[in-house]
Amino acid sequence: MNLSIAHLGPSGNHSEQAALFYVNWLTKTTREQAILCPYPSIAQSIRAVAEGKVQLAVVPAENSIEGSVTMTMDAMWQLDNLQIRLALVMPIVHVLISCATDLGNIKIVYSHPQALAQCQGWLERFLPNVQLMATNSTTEALERLETDLSAAAISSERAAQLYNLPTLASGINDRPENFTRFWVVSQNKISQNKVSQNKNLEEQSLISQSDASHTSLAFSVAANVPGALAKTLQVFAHLGINLSRIESRPTKRSLGEYLFFIDIEANFKEPLLQSALTELLTYTEVLKIFGSYNVLSTDVI
Numbered sequence: 001m002n003l004s005i006a007h008l009g010p011s012g013n014h015s016e017q018a019a020l021f022y023v024n025w026l027t028k029t030t031r032e033q034a035i036l037c038p039y040p041s042i043a044q045s046i047r048a049v050a051e052g053k054v055q056l057a058v059v060p061a062e063n064s065i066e067g068s069v070t071m072t073m074d075a076m077w078q079l080d081n082l083q084i085r086l087a088l089v090m091p092i093v094h095v096l097i098s099c100a101t102d103l104g105n106i107k108i109v110y111s112h113p114q115a116l117a118q119c120q121g122w123l124e125r126f127l128p129n130v131q132l133m134a135t136n137s138t139t140e141a142l143e144r145l146e147t148d149l150s151a152a153a154i155s156s157e158r159a160a161q162l163y164n165l166p167t168l169a170s171g172i173n174d175r176p177e178n179f180t181r182f183w184v185v186s187q188n189k190i191s192q193n194k195v196s197q198n199k200n201l202e203e204q205s206l207i208s209q210s211d212a213s214h215t216s217l218a219f220s221v222a223a224n225v226p227g228a229l230a231k232t233l234q235v236f237a238h239l240g241i242n243l244s245r246i247e248s249r250p251t252k253r254s255l256g257e258y259l260f261f262i263d264i265e266a267n268f269k270e271p272l273l274q275s276a277l278t279e280l281l282t283y284t285e286v287l288k289i290f291g292s293y294n295v296l297s298t299d300v301i
């Protein structure tokens with residue numbers, strides 16, 4: 001049976017490109033076949049996995065310039081039964097697509113907020129007076145460009161070709177070194193990854209792949225306790241465990257209360273990390289472990 005893989009639509013965007021890389025890699029390494037299922041938002045792609053409508057989702061998690069993709073972090077926290085299977089690191093090159101004859105005729109530029117942010121220097125320099133309009137995806141506005149000659153979209157060269165639209169400027173991201181990390185997300189087979197104080201960590205070890213290099217987790221700490229975050233970080237520092245990312249997000253319960261997302265350079269099954277997580281439980285309110293996984297560069301696929 002074919003695997004079904006959700007991603008942000010419409011067709012031609014970076015998430016679909018990452019999903020295609022994943023499918024190629026999967027077919028090469030396991031001969032498994034897959035079909036792609038576009039969804040209108042990142043959150044809906046992830047929810048489709050949690051609800052069992054598809055087996056996997058490929059979603060952007062973090063960009064080297066703009067940081068975490070908040071919609072992905074929020075959905076991973078809110079839904080209970082998700083696991084990261086693999087991370088894919090993909091270079092991102094933005095182009096300006098428009099049917100306008102020159103830049104001077106453009107009045108509005110559409111794109112995903114991450115793409116608008118990654119090109120803000122270029123936009124300020126070459127299109128300082130245009131309106132910037134956020135869309136769910138870099139490809140969402142492409143269909144209206146043929147009829148609106150004063151509109152442009154920031155998307156990819158692949159999208160321009162797919163929609164048969166002209167590229168007015170290429171490589172418009174402010175930094176040439178622009179990478180996005182995507183996560184391949186599945187259901188967590190043990191169906192519960194929210195670790196509460198009385199849950200056994202042993203149970204959690206089922207979600208680890210034995211050769212995986214990274215582990216991701218998120219936790220909340222009790223509100224208004226001095227040093228609460230410092231204590232959690234000291235657990236890793238004392239055991240010499242390297243963290244590769246830490247991000248905070250509001251809990252959305254009250255102003256000034258945060259969740260923390262952490263990536264760790266270790267496998268969940270390593271005894272040292274098991275000790276760290278056991279200790280971490282004593283300092284956290286809710287701890288969610290998203291599993292251990294490998295990181296693949298799309299250059300090698």
Ligand SMILES: O=C(O)C(=O)Cc1ccccc1
Binds near residue numbers: 015063
């Ligand atoms: O809209 C897209 O193309 C996406 O896949 C989201 C996104 C936007 C910008 C950089 C990376 C991913």
